[in-house]
Every structure is written in C-alpha cells, then in structure tokens.
Amino acid sequence: MNYLEFNFRIAPVQPAGEILIAELSQLGFESFVEQEGGVLTYIKSEDFVGFDSVHILKNPDVEITWSSKEIVQQNWNAEWERNFKPIRVGDECMVRAPFHPKENVKYDIVIEPKMSFGTGHHETTYMMLQHVLKNDFSDKTVLDMGCGTGVLAILAEKRGAKVIDAIDIDPWCYENTQENISRNGCEHILVFQGDSSLLTNRQYDVVLANINKNILIQDIPIYAKILSGDGLLFLSGFYKSDIEAINEKCASVGLNFTKSYEENDWVASVHRFY
Template sequence: MNIYIEKIMKINNQVWSVLKINGTQNARTIFTSYTENLMLGCEHKEDASIVYFENKDIDKVNMMLNNYEPINTWEWSEVEEENWIQKCKDFFKPVVVDDKVEIIPYWEESSMSCSIKINPALAFGTGHHETTYMMVQAMLDLDLNKKSVFDIGTGSGILSILAKKLGAQDIFAIDYDDLTYNNFYENLELNDVGNGIEFKIQDCDNINNFNYDFIFANINLNVLLDLIPKINTSGNVLVLSGILSIDKEIILKALGNKKVKKIYKRNEWLCLVIEL
C-alpha cells in the first residue's frame, strides 16, 4: 500500500469530515489538487484517496465532485481528533530523498547525516508528496552555500530548514496561512536552526522583492501563474512545483523566454528549475 500524508490536519477542531473517493490514481490526484485550498489532509492509497475537510465545506466539495466526471463514487464519514493523532503516528514514516536527506517525525531517531525532523501532528507539508520530494531533489542539485533563499508557501518549513543545512545564509520564508506560524518555529527548534531564517505570514499578492539567489515556490498552479509575471529579476534561480504534468504547457507559456534548466517528474507531478 502506497500511503502518504502531505498536509496534515489542523488539530484546532475535534471532528473532521472524511471523504473517500474512488477512481484512477490520475483522476484522484487531479481532483485533490483542485481541493487544495479546502482540504486539511490527504492519504493516497492504491485504490482510493482519503481527504479531510472541515464540516462546513462539505457542500462545496460535493458540488466539485458533481462537476468532475472522472470521479463518480465517493462516501463521507467522520474522524475524531484522538484517532487522527494515532493515525498520524501509524502512517508517518521517514522519507528518504536520493539517499541524501531524510525527513522524519520528531519521535524517530536520525539515521543520516542530513536529517530534518518535523512535528507532523501540526504540519503543513511532510515531504511525502511528490512536489515536496522533487523540491528537495532540486535543492540537492544546487549550490546553496552562502546564498540567499526565498521560500514561498513554506508550510512546515522543510525547504527553509534544508536550505539552512545546505549552507544558505539569508533565508526568508512566507505562508498565507497563520496556522503555520507555530509549527514553522517548532520545526526550526527541532532541527536546531533559526539564525538567518526569517518567517512572515504574507500572501503572494503582496510580494515586491525577489532579489534572492534562489526562489522556491511549491504552491498551486493558479498562484504560480499570478506570481511568475511579478518576478522580473535576473541572475537568480527559480524552482517551481505544484504543477501537474497535464499543465506543463500552461506553465511553460507563462514562463515565456525564461530558461528552463531542468524538469523533474514524479508520477503526475513536475518540478521546474528556471534560470532568470
């Protein structure tokens, strides 16, 4: 069974609505990408996907399901907080990227020289999703030593933490969701990093400074399409993910004359490295 939990549920509630959808892996991946701004958590299995929502969003999700033909069977249930926390420990296993970096829950012991510990009970990004995995791959292929980094949509802070471990000196991270704040700083403490990392709750619409050596953005396609035209710097490197393979031409068109240096692919997802 291939299970990942990417955006772990926000545990400020006690009961969540649980949606089980059936269909091809491709159809389920696409649908969950459409619900990214609503869902609290997601588990992908071989034959079904389990997606978690707040109760108030059920009607919105049902409307989306009714308008998405590739998914024709689904069912709703509920899960309580204590059951979810136990499920988190049951499902969250170490993620190893290219035998160079491991991403582990705080209760696990490190087994590699480059190890990132996080608290997945509150996390917004655990490394299991293809997009995060490829962002880590791309970072490992880049020279971040003594460089500046802009981490857009940081979530749990995995990419900022890795950047620091890879030698970056000036790191600025943002996320629009204020529920990420405590988790971000908790994960910095778990990894004994923090100096040289600044974090703000900020929407992408309000970014006006892209003067960093490396810009990392692992966010959904629509936000990327709004973001790209604003980046008018040169001599730096932009790394993008959150892009489905079927949207490749859309993102390439938006990039225009910007040089795509490398494309990573993992299942239905892409990660692009662009020279500005």
C-alpha cells in the same frame, strides 16, 4: 478543536483528484494527503458545511465515494504517528518524525507535520528536496513560498543558505513551520503568514514554490521580479500536462526552463533568466 477526516476514493484519480482538492480548499479544508486511489482531507468540525457546492462529486464521468471520521485534538498526534513514515532522499537526507530513530545521514530533518502539507512523502515535496540537494545554496538568499511544514527552508539552511524567508497563507502552516525550524535548530529562517502580496522590496537568489498550477501561473511574474539576475526558480505542484503552460508563463517574463524531475505525472522544474 476537533477535525473531520474524509477518505475519498476516486476513479479515475486524475484529474478528478486535483479538481476535488481545489474545490474542497475553497470550503475551508486545511490539509490533503494524496494516496493511491484517492485522497485524505481534513477540516475543522465546526467549519464543515457539506458538499452541495462541490461540482466534481456530481460529475457522471467520475466515480467518487467517501467515508469520514472525527479526530479529536488530543488524538491527532497518534493519528499521524500511525501513518507517518521516515523517508530518505538519496544517501544524504532523511526526513523523520521526532519518534523515529536518528540515522547516520548528512542532513537529518525532524518534522512534526500536524495538519501541514510538506513532509516529503508527496512527490512534489520529495522532488523539491532533490533539487535543493543537487544545487549550491551556500550563502544564498532563499524564499520558500507555500512552505507547509518548512521542510524545504530547513534543508536550504542546512545546505548553507544565509537568509531564508518562509511564507504560507495557512495559519496552521505558519505555526507548524515556526515549531519545526526551532526543532531543527535553524537560525536563519523567518516565517510569515500571507501570500505573494508580501513580496515587495525583496530579492532572492533562489525561489522555491511548491503550490499548485493556478497559483504558480498567477505568481510567476512576481517571482521574476524578486529573483536576482543569476538566480534560480524551482517550481512544483503541477502535472506533466501543465508543463507547457508553466513554461510559456515563465518565458513571458524572461525565464528559461533548464531541467525537471518527474514522478507519477508530477513535475518539479527549474527556471532561470536567459
């Protein structure tokens, strides 16, 4: 199974980059790595049908160019090893690949990302890791919605959570999270493939949802139903310009904004019941 990598250069990057990602995800693109000046995207070679239906590429107000190359399956590890660097979140947490040396930190997380989103490099994941480090997870029940690599669920367990459900609609992310929880010796994480329709007859002390604005606004009422009365809802995957819409939707179901982190126009916010 070979993949195609497309390297898009975009001017201006936003909001065109977000629109491009949304359109490409409808065409079967599986992974996106945002970078300065553009985005790297990946799709199975057999699934690529061209860009005729991608409207943002025809927008005269946006300049988008791209190059592409094929990545054969056996070379995929070498490709991400070339780009994947370890990251530190504060003084306590390190997210690294298996080939990086272990350092003396309280929370050492080993992630092999493959094609999954959520290594900690993107601002949204990094800020969500900050939230997990700053809040009490001892004996909590936790949902990691849109888990990607499972990095948030893994840190939640290391922080003392007793029951964690990790859900992602992407089969690659489902398999990758399974591998990463085993790699990190986790014992309290269950992984499910699917979407918010799985969230019936469940309740959580903490909900972590790092997805995108449209899915968040759609699913916030569901998160409110499954959140315990004194629970916390952590949201990310949206821009500063989206804060008002996110907060209004939360308020409509009784959830009050309490705080947020912001980095490069991305936001990770915290909400709880009034």
